[in-house]
Amino acid sequence: xxxxxxxxxxxxxxxxxxxxxxREARRKVVLSVTAVxxxxxxxxxxxxxxxxxxxxxxxxxxxAPNLASASVVSAxxxxxxxxFNTVGAGTxxxxxxxxxxxxxxxxxxxxxxxxxxxxxxxxxxxxxxVAVALSRFGTWSGLGATSSSSTDTYPNxxxxxFHGATYASTYLxxxxxxxxxNQPQGTSYVPLDTLPAADQAIVRMFDAVPYIPAASAGxxxxxxxxxxxxxxxxxxxxxxxxxxTREQIAAALKDPNSDVAKAIIGTANVITADICKVLGxxxxxxxxxxxxxSAGP
Numbered sequence: 001x002x003x004x005x006x007x008x009x010x011x012x013x014x015x016x017x018x019x020x021x022x023r024e025a026r027r028k029v030v031l032s033v034t035a036v037x038x039x040x041x042x043x044x045x046x047x048x049x050x051x052x053x054x055x056x057x058x059x060x061x062x063x064a065p066n067l068a069s070a071s072v073v074s075a076x077x078x079x080x081x082x083x084f085n086t087v088g089a090g091t092x093x094x095x096x097x098x099x100x101x102x103x104x105x106x107x108x109x110x111x112x113x114x115x116x117x118x119x120x121x122x123x124x125x126x127x128x129x130v131a132v133a134l135s136r137f138g139t140w141s142g143l144g145a146t147s148s149s150s151t152d153t154y155p156n157x158x159x160x161x162f163h164g165a166t167y168a169s170t171y172l173x174x175x176x177x178x179x180x181x182n183q184p185q186g187t188s189y190v191p192l193d194t195l196p197a198a199d200q201a202i203v204r205m206f207d208a209v210p211y212i213p214a215a216s217a218g219x220x221x222x223x224x225x226x227x228x229x230x231x232x233x234x235x236x237x238x239x240x241x242x243x244x245t246r247e248q249i250a251a252a253l254k255d256p257n258s259d260v261a262k263a264i265i266g267t268a269n270v271i272t273a274d275i276c277k278v279l280g281x282x283x284x285x286x287x288x289x290x291x292x293x294s295a296g297p
Contacts, residue, residue, distance in 0.1 A: 068145040068160055068246065075250035077135040083265060084291035086256035090266015093236050095297070096229035096274050097211055104202070104227035106173035110278045114162060114176040115203050116221035119149035119189045123178075123221040124159035125238030126231070128249065129267035130223065131160055136272055136286050138169025145246060149182050149189070154238055158246045163192055171279060175199070179220075206230045225271070226278035235270070236263040269295035 104111045114130060116123035124147065131140065144161030148154065162176025177199070180189035195203065206212075207222045212232045223231040240259040241249055252260035273296035276287035286292060 066145045068143045072145070072160075072246050072250040073140060073143055075253055076131050076140065079132060079253050079265060081289065081291075083254055083256045083261060084269055085289060086291070087262055087265040087269065088291055089270055089295040090262040090264075091236055091240075091259070092263075092266045092270055092295075094231075094233065095235075095270060096223075096225060096231045098228065098297070099206055099211055099230055101206070101227045104224055106175070109169070109171060109173045110226040110275070111173040111175065111224075112226070112275070113199060113202060113224040114174070114221060115195060115199070115207075115223075116162070116176075116178055117180045117189065118146045118161055118163070118178050118192065119152060119180055119182040120220050121148040121152055121154040121157045121238055122219070122234035124148040124154075124157040125234045125236065125241060125263075126221045126223070126267070127160045127162065128241075128264045129235065129271060132253065132264060132268040133271035133275065134167060134169070134172065134174060136268075137171045137275065137284065138167055138174075141166050141168070146182060149184075151184075154242055157238060157241050158244060158249060159241075160246075171282065171284065172275065207232050225274050228278050229274045231271075235267040238263075266295065273297065 104113060112130075112134065114127075116127070131143065134140070142165045144163055144165060146159060146161040148157040148159065150156050161178055163178040165176060167174040177193040177195050179191070179193055179195070181192050183190045185191075202224055203222050206224060207219065207230070208217045211230060212219070216233050219233040221231070221233070225231075240263050244252075244260070249260055249264075252258040253264060255261050256265070269291045272286065273292050276283045276292060277297065279287070
């Protein structure tokens with residue numbers, strides 16, 4: 001091969017190598033751009049999922065519940081025994097109604113069913129007594145903090161909420177529904193919890209005549225205690241809570257001379273006595289306390 005031919009051959013090889021290098025560089029760029037695009041797409045998809053999921057939550061209480069303070073929750077379970085015993089039935093205005101029905105149970109335990117709504121002032125009052133009574137048999141977690149409607153009777157009554165709360169007990173099972181929030185929506189309020197068909201049937205049957213007087217049939221709150229007793233409406237005059245904060249109400253529970261304790265602790269004693277009747281021979285020692293015995297049916 002002549003010198004000219006050799007130079008031409010080397011030049012062709014150099015150009016071939018350069019072309020190959022250029023192709024490799026372009027391939028790496030394409031791969032990098034593709035990888036970045038995939039990462040961006042994944043991040044965008046996660047953002048969309050988060051937005052869609054948040055959009056399916058119902059009402060402000062469903063998406064970001066306000067929880068009762070630790071001091072309020074503690075007050076429910078630390079009422080002195082002397083206060084319970086001194087108050088007895090207190091200023092109760094309506095006793096639970098005995099019914100004849102199949103035992104209401106869940107997980108092999110007697111069940112307490114509560115149906116109410118956050119806007120309802122009578123529910124606001126009754127929740128305090130239910131929470132105190134059940135604190136004598138178990139432990140609450142996740143109790144909400146809310147108030148009744150600002151435009152209903154006894155506006156802005158400070159209270160607890162059972163939406164999202166859980167209850168642990170060796171004696172009882174508890175199910176609590178808050179059907180709406182306290183936030184207006186048209187002529188009603190923003191929906192919250194939906195009762196399953198079986199619990200709706202219980203409410204329709206026993207929150208009605210002949211168990212409940214015609215004038216108050218269908219009222220809330222509705223409470224079924226083990227299929228033996230039902231409550232419809234408030235058990236005491238909830239006006240005693242007007243103008244008080246949750247912390248003030250909780251602090252007054254320990255004072256047997258306060259109107260708040262006479263109302264809430266009295267109702268809690270009566271509810272406790274009915275629970276004890278449902279539990280029968282498995283009832284704990286609290287069922288033989290003077291306050292519960294004196295408040296019993």
